[in-house]
Amino acid sequence: MSLTSDDVKKVARLARLAMTETEIQAAHAQMTGIFGLIEDMQAINTDGIEPMSHAQDLAQRLREDAVTETDQRELFQSVAPQVEKGLYLVPQVIE
Amino acid sequence: MWRTSISWRPTGINARHRGFEMTWEIVIGLEVHAQLSTNSKIFCGASTAFGAEPNTQADAVSLALPGVLPVLNKGAVERAIKFGLATGAHIAPKSVFARKNYFYPDLPKGYQISQMDLPVVGKGTLTIQVPAVGKLPAYEKVVGLTRAHLEEDAGKSLHEDFHGMTGIDLNRAGTPLLEIVSEPDMRSAAEAIAYAKTLHTLVQWIGICDGNMQEGSFRCDVNVSVRKPGAPFGTRREIKNLNSFKFMQQAIDYEVQWQIDTLENGGKIQQATVLFNPDTGETRTMRTKEDAHDYRYFPDPDLLPLEISEAWKNEIRATMPELPQTKQQRYVAEMGLSAYDASLLTSSKAMADFFEAAATGADAKQCANWIIGEVSAQLNRDSLDIDKCPISPQQLNGMLKRIADGTISNSGAKEVFRTMWAEGGEADAIIEAKGLKQVSDTGALEKIVDEIIAANADKVAEYRSGKDKLFGFFVGLAMKASKGKANPAQMNDILKKKLLE
Numbered sequence: 001m002s003l004t005s006d007d008v009k010k011v012a013r014l015a016r017l018a019m020t021e022t023e024i025q026a027a028h029a030q031m032t033g034i035f036g037l038i039e040d041m042q043a044i045n046t047d048g049i050e051p052m053s054h055a056q057d058l059a060q061r062l063r064e065d066a067v068t069e070t071d072q073r074e075l076f077q078s079v080a081p082q083v084e085k086g087l088y089l090v091p092q093v094i095e
Numbered sequence: 096m097w098r099t100s101i102s103w104r105p106t107g108i109n110a111r112h113r114g115f116e117m118t119w120e121i122v123i124g125l126e127v128h129a130q131l132s133t134n135s136k137i138f139c140g141a142s143t144a145f146g147a148e149p150n151t152q153a154d155a156v157s158l159a160l161p162g163v164l165p166v167l168n169k170g171a172v173e174r175a176i177k178f179g180l181a182t183g184a185h186i187a188p189k190s191v192f193a194r195k196n197y198f199y200p201d202l203p204k205g206y207q208i209s210q211m212d213l214p215v216v217g218k219g220t221l222t223i224q225v226p227a228v229g230k231l232p233a234y235e236k237v238v239g240l241t242r243a244h245l246e247e248d249a250g251k252s253l254h255e256d257f258h259g260m261t262g263i264d265l266n267r268a269g270t271p272l273l274e275i276v277s278e279p280d281m282r283s284a285a286e287a288i289a290y291a292k293t294l295h296t297l298v299q300w301i302g303i304c305d306g307n308m309q310e311g312s313f314r315c316d317v318n319v320s321v322r323k324p325g326a327p328f329g330t331r332r333e334i335k336n337l338n339s340f341k342f343m344q345q346a347i348d349y350e351v352q353w354q355i356d357t358l359e360n361g362g363k364i365q366q367a368t369v370l371f372n373p374d375t376g377e378t379r380t381m382r383t384k385e386d387a388h389d390y391r392y393f394p395d396p397d398l399l400p401l402e403i404s405e406a407w408k409n410e411i412r413a414t415m416p417e418l419p420q421t422k423q424q425r426y427v428a429e430m431g432l433s434a435y436d437a438s439l440l441t442s443s444k445a446m447a448d449f450f451e452a453a454a455t456g457a458d459a460k461q462c463a464n465w466i467i468g469e470v471s472a473q474l475n476r477d478s479l480d481i482d483k484c485p486i487s488p489q490q491l492n493g494m495l496k497r498i499a500d501g502t503i504s505n506s507g508a509k510e511v512f513r514t515m516w517a518e519g520g521e522a523d524a525i526i527e528a529k530g531l532k533q534v535s536d537t538g539a540l541e542k543i544v545d546e547i548i549a550a551n552a553d554k555v556a557e558y559r560s561g562k563d564k565l566f567g568f569f570v571g572l573a574m575k576a577s578k579g580k581a582n583p584a585q586m587n588d589i590l591k592k593k594l595l596e
Contacts, residue, residue: 014389016198053191053213053394059402065133065170068140069154076158077150086149087253087262090200 003032119355120324122331123287123317123347124279127294128272129304130248130312131174137247137271138165138208145310153250153265159203164397167192171271174303175215175245176403176411178273181301181418182240184219186408192245192398195390200263201250209274211392214244215401221277221297222420223289224438233435238290239278246272273303279318279328284347288340291315292442293419300419300444308338315343319350321358329354330364334371334378346371350378422447430459439467445482452488457495465491469512486515494522504583507531535582537589543576544586544593558594569594 008028012019019027073086082089136143139156156163179186191213194206219240227233250268252261275294281287295313298304305312315337320329334350337343349371354364369378417425419441426437440450440463454462470491474484494511497503503511503526514525526532534540547569548555558565573586 014196014391054396054399056399058399060167060399062169062172063140063166065135065168066140067135067142069135069142069152071151072154073148073150076153076155076160082260084257084262086151087257087264088150088200089257089260090263092254092259092261093200093252 003028003035118323119321119351119358121281121283121347121351122279122320122322122328123281123284124331125275125277125281125287125290125294125318126316126333127275127277127291128248128314128316129275129294129298131171131271131273131303132305133168133170133174133271135168135170136269137168137171137245138269139163141269143270145307147266149262149264150266153268157203157250157265157268159205165208165395167398167401168271171245172215172401172403173411174271175243175273176408177301177303177415178243178275178298179216179219180408180412180415181297182216182219182221182243184240184243185217186403187213187215187217188403189213190215190244190401190403192395192401193392194395195246195392197388197390199249199252200261201252201265201268203250203265203268207247207249208395208398209246209392210244213400214242215403216240216243216273218242221290221293223286223293224423224435225283225286225289226435228285233433235434236280236286236289238280238286241276241278243273243275246274248272273298279320279331284344284351287317287347288343291340291343296419296442301415311338314338317343317347317350319347319354320364321351321354329358330366332364332367332369332378334369335381337371342371342373345373345376346378349376353378416444419447426459426463430454430463432460432463436463436467439471443481445480449481449484449488453491453495455492457492458499461498462491462495465495465512469509473516485519486512490515490519490521497522497526501535501582502526502533503531504533504580506579507533530580532580533582534577534580535585537585540573540577540581540586540589541593543573543581544589547572547576548593555594566590566594 005024005028008024008031009019012024012027077083077086077088080088130143131137133143135141136157139154141154141157142152144152156165176186178184190210192208193211195209195211196206198205221238221240223236223238225234225236248267248270250263250265252263254261277290281290295306295308298313299306307313317334317337318331319334320331322329332350332354334346337346350369357364365383367383368381370381371378419438422441423434423437426432426440427434432440439446441447446466450462450466453466470481470484470486474481479485494503494508494515497511498505498508503522507526510529510531511522511525514520514529515522551569551572554565554568558569569590570583570587573590574581574583577586
């Protein structure tokens with residue numbers, strides 16, 4: 001599968017990355033390299049091997065269901081660009 | 096052709112659509128987000144209590160401050176396991192959390208932690224009782240569950256005007272949700288609502304969700320399509336975020352009608368997400384497939400696979416209450432109730448507890464009739480739930496025993512019931528005070544009948560010459576003479592016998 005620069009632009013848009021034409025070309029070259037690597041790996045026979053979902057062979061540790069956090073709104077909001085009535089203010093989003 | 100489809104049932108649609116009646120089959124599947132009733136959030140120790148001041152329950156993890164990591168809440172997993180056990184579902188020994196990527200201000204990480212390829216709960220089933228519609232009787236149906244997975248909720252955006260800006264409250268961000276996905280097995284709005292109600296009952300019954308629909312604890316997305324019976328599935332449209340059963344009914348009715356009209360007029364259905372507007376009763380398109388999100392799911396490297404052992408499952412299984420479905424089967428098999436009545440009596444745990452307490456040592460069928468009839472009607476009139484019923488199950492039980500042993504007639508029982516509801520008191524005391532004890536003394540009843548026969552010789556002659564209809568006339572006189580206290584069955588027997596002498 002070959003990657004087009006349109007694919008790169010689409011991924012950039014989804015990741016909300018503003019990229020110049022030069023950056024897109026550089027990313028295209030790098031990503032094509034990664035795709036090549038994946039193609040090499042896909043040649044390996046993995047029949048009967050359980051897919052890995054994490055690099056560490058461990059199970060998730062669980063926490064007891066208890067409230068441990070206290071209200072630190074004032075502290076957290078002291079570094080927010082804009083707050084009002086306890087809310088974080090952000091540019092309006094119209095979907 | 097549709098007649099061969101046993102799953103077909105009419106909906107309100109057909110009545111309004113005579114011309115195309117019964118030529119379309121409705122196909123519905125549901126996705127329900129049940130908020131799990133944990134104290135703390137799914138990946139951090141912030142509180143999940145409803146109604147707090149904005150952002151006072153938004154800790155560093157909820158805000159996605161740099162460097163924080165999620166730690167999974169055992170209580171959320173336990174609730175997912177309970178759901179799996181209650182629906183006879185496959186519970187994955189190993190499941191994986193994935194990132195669902197999209198940008199929105201109420202999702203500060205830029206992704207929602209959810210599950211994709213390996214959900215915690217796999218295929219299961221839910222048995223529903225669909226109520227009677229018109230002349231069609233109530234029936235039972237088994238709906239397939241595709242999966243149920245754990246995920247975190249997003250925050251809330253407040254679009255009121257903050258100087259042209261949007262206010263963000265992240266208290267809800269990170270609240271644990273179980274997304275329960277059904278197969279497209281439902282064939283009418285009635286079935287979809289029966290399914291949603293059964294699920295709503297179940298999650299509260301097993302104590303995993305408070306079921307509060309106003310507060311958004313139980314939110315339904317409904318996938319609707321129509322097709323000619325036997326044809327492949329039509330293109331579906333998804334109605335988002337329905338938070339009442341009434342709106343669900345209206346939204347499905349409108350959406351089905353809209354799809355049928357569109358197809359009948361030669362149009363095509365485009366896959367889309369739509370919103371229901373309760374004010375207009377209409378659905379409108381929110382986004383179509385072309386601008387649907389591309390979520391780019393991938394396993395979350397911050398979380399290891401979730402492992403659930405047989406031992407843990409068994410430990411939880413031992414704490415599970417008798418399920419509504421099991422109770423229903425028991426009520427049908429052991430007490431001789433109809434499946435539909437049994438489903439009404441298990442519509443909540445409080446209802447089932449009330450019924451079982453009231454039916455102890457009494458006629459279960461009669462008890463069921465009283466609860467489904469008088470008790471429910473009176474609760475409705477007074478806008479009360481069963482757990483606020485002014486008559487205790489023990490009071491009702493006392494009355495049922497007096498009906499069973501012949502102390503009071505049905506009409507006497509109604510009087511006892513009204514008095515208990517309004518003034519309280521035990522059945523025996525009310526029967527005594529109001530003189531409601533029915534007369535079952537054969538001698539006394541015979542005396543009344545003899546007097547009536549003597550005083551109405553002409554009518555007796557007519558009756559004896561074949562005017563059977565007059566029997567009611569004699570019953571009326573006899574009941575009146577006994578001041579309504581005569582045991583009706585006994586009185587009938589005596590009348591019949593004496594009139595023929």
